[in-house]
Amino acid sequence: MERVVPAKGLYASDAPIRIGVSSCLLGEQVRFDGGHKRSDFLTETLGGFVEFVAVCPEIEIGLGTPRESIRLIRGADDADTIRLVGNKSGLDHTDKMNAYAARRTAALGREDLSGYVLKKDSPSCGMERVRVYAPSGMATRDGAGLFASALMRRYPSLPIEEEGRLNDPHLRENFVERVFAYRRLRSFFSSRWTLGGLVQFHTVHKLVLMAHSPKAYSELGRFVANAKRLERDKVRDDYELMFMDALKKLATTARHTNVMQHMLGYLREHLDKTARGEMVELIDDYRRGLVPLIVSITLFRHFVREFDVAYLREQVYLEPHPKELMLRNHV
Template structure:
């Protein structure tokens, strides 16, 4: 079964913390080059590097800074000298830069950074005591300005499930960008939803049903407004974990499209592989590869159009 490879262009752009590409912009003059990001993602993505601390003129090397005070609205001060206060400069730069970022398909942030940390960044109490947790100033502005943009920290991408989910969201986001560039219509919205049916089912049946209702209600409404509401819920649905149990339900659903073609032995083999996947003995790529093998012999136009079977380039395949 040949999948639609136009879904996987090599022109996607990811925003990224500059230090992760090997740029020596850390406070101590070092970098945090990530080999997987540079070596693997670099084959498929253009990178748009940003270092907020360099951008506001702190330079290299520079005194280290940290978050202090209220986690919802922290100050950004020097670690050794609290009279160094760059709160206003960093907030202003972050708001302006985040608002101007257009055309990105995702963003990778440096974990624990007072400017770029996505979550669990230490926010110190002025009088001492146990730090609380918050977000980096730039990371907060980025996610507020682009709530549907796939965003992750490089540390979390070491988890195969989180990495798979991030890649899935990046390419889904790009498909929506392409749809918008072509011109959103009710028919194209329906087609987008249909092609992602199995993907949404893997993240929860309720998401597919709710989004189906949004598609049905789009007729007669302003399509741009209806589309924005749909896409916000769509990206929210993809952030929900696709569990092995849900994947098995989807795999069994796919197998139903082969029930008249498969011999009893083939059916038994598929069910055995599904069970091996459920028990975490094999990765998702094993049952998917076997299913696609059968669809090559028994083609299905509907199944060939389903994103679930080929969510991102095979070279990035983690499933």
């Protein structure tokens, strides 16, 4: 069966998609105990479609391996002050790590990254829920690694996720979808783009946005309609931030169901009563959790090809990421 190639191809680039990653997740033996935390999903699955840029902040500030473990400690006089110190020695690495993080995150801007995967729980790389110790020794899980914090501040629209959260099929699919969407968006804005082109970009992502946030889709539509009043740099920066923020919202079963019912409206004139009934039943089976999303999407793609429905053929929603990743088989 011929592969559907939606309009996302208009924004493709010959350069590989590049993703930053904590080195230990690729199997590099850089952890404090001399070990690693190799991720099969990253190395065996996603690695076939992207290039990784490996980073280990602790090694890169000069800490050896094996080494003393480090932890985040809250200041005794100022609860907002977080220090990065040796677990036993109390040696303070805060200033060195903060200076390194500023330099390294700036340098990563030249790596053309489309995403980043961080090591969970790490006092340097953890994205959230990292242990922060009070002077008394009690810990709360409300911190973020110093390097991870600098990365998220510098690149607010970059898809960033922790490897532990990628074990959740919905979070995994969301992250990879955002990586490919970010790449399309950056490829578009790196060209000699026009407002008409932005309208087209927004249009082919309509169903994607509706699955994540109908409200955001409407807000972005109004933004695009009024974009001619704004400076080009502001249009680019604001649209990127709003677009990627919308995709951070997890697509839900209810919203996927609404999107498919919307798509069915474009097929009604082409399908007989029996075929329409089967599609309605299949969508309801998905809504009730009886079949994964890929089942109904595959049939939609078949009908789009068979009847050459232009509007649906151009929708990125039908294939937001490579089908070989099989991400929609589990959501």
